[in-house]
């Protein structure tokens with residue numbers, strides 16, 4: 415079958431979510447002619463649209479913490495990062511602080527050592543100190559998280575929790591608008607975005623990519639392709655046939671987020687923090703309008719819903735997931751008014767084997783990936799764009815990123831981020847094995 419070559423570009427980015435748009439922005443401002451192709455209706459309409467958009471620094475290992483801290487500085491001064499003001503509006507960072515409970519399996523001592531090194535501020539709070547600051551929170555430990563039909567679910571607390579409190583965390587008020595801001599900035603550098611356009615084939619010869627074929631049958635030629643397909647990334651990777659040398663896998667995982675009323679005294683306006691609570695298997699954050707966004711942290715007792723075909727997964731959250739989530743939340747928030755109706759969304763993470771993303775090249779020349787973002791990389795989108803540009807530039811210059819990983823100097827801290835930490839060929843990182851990273 416012969417195809418029309420409709421376009422030649424320097425780079426094709428597959429996916430215009432928050433990370434794809436950031437990659438496009440960085441490649442375009444680096445001087446490349448970029449075409450972004452997305453099957454959806456606009457920037458950020460994929461899994462990004464469901465994101466809780468939390469910005470926090472509580473990852474398990476060094477390079478992800480440094481990445482989140484560097485990335486936060488870019489969100490704090492968003493217009494400076496973009497170099498332009500989007501006439502359709504700019505996202506806002508909403509500061510809340512972050513309370514992270516000290517829980518079995520989440521090494522807060524390792525985290526504090528790194529926070530000290532990077533000068534990330536925090537208080538270490540014992541149970542009474544948490545209660546004084548946030549009296550609406552129960553500080554009992556119920557670990558491990560349990561199913562609601564487990565007879566031990568309603569058992570009394572076994573001890574009192576302590577926590578770290580970081581005052582500089584918060585969230586971005588509109589994740590889809592964040593993607594639109596990045597796409598707008600990318601367009602100022604000449605990037606072209608094509609929506610309602612699906613990539614159906616990766617065109618390649620023996621060694622290198624040549625471009626993509628679209629659902630229209632048209633082709634775009636380019637020597638660089640970046641797979642930023644979110645939950646579709648593993649399917650795109652199979653299209654490209656670049657799985658041979660990957661040591662880290664990634665796959666779409668269903669994730670449900672619910673809306674619940676804030677407890678009295680625990681709203682955004684009251685200064686409630688976002689809470690990472692592996693003790694009950696939940697995270698939650700306040701949002702405008704007196705409600706909380708509530709997500710799960712994949713406790714061992716819960717079944718994981720891996721998704722083979724992301725196009726067919728329902729966006730309606732399950733009643734079972736909602737009940738579990740609300741019952742668990744009621745343990746932590748004694749004055750919580752249980753809602754009578756489910757409210758929320760179902761979306762997907764592209765979860766990697768160790769919950770650390772893959773920002774890397776591949777075994778095929780010209781084919782790169784920014785995927786496996788594991789439900790925790792919204793905050794790192796501005797850094798992911800810069801990392802991909804650094805890896806692509808180095809690789810195109812003949813550098814062997816696999817043998818000698820690119821080191822990236824953080825502008826704010828001056829510290830070096832080892833981009834080998836995000837390699838497809840890494841050994842599994844020692845993380846919490848949950849969305850917390």
Ligand SMILES: Cc1cc2nc3c(=O)[nH]c(=O)nc-3n(C[C@H](O)[C@H](O)[C@H](O)COP(=O)(O)OP(=O)(O)OC[C@H]3O[C@@H](n4cnc5c(N)ncnc54)[C@H](O)[C@@H]3O)c2cc1C
Pocket residue numbers: 428429430431432433434435451452453454458459460461462463464465466467468469611612613614642643644645646647650669670671709761762763784785787788789790791792793794
């Ligand atoms: C429920 C939920 C809550 C989250 N909460 C947080 C949080 O609080 N903090 C945090 O840091 N991170 C969070 N995340 C993670 C974060 O939102 C994601 O890591 C990030 O949004 C992924 O962006 P992306 O651009 O890689 O993917 P997406 O936004 O999914 O974009 C991928 C795009 O690729 C397009 N595409 C796919 N296949 C094709 C194809 N064949 N051809 C053309 N286009 C294609 C899709 O249409 C889509 O627009 C959360 C994620 C979810 C799902």
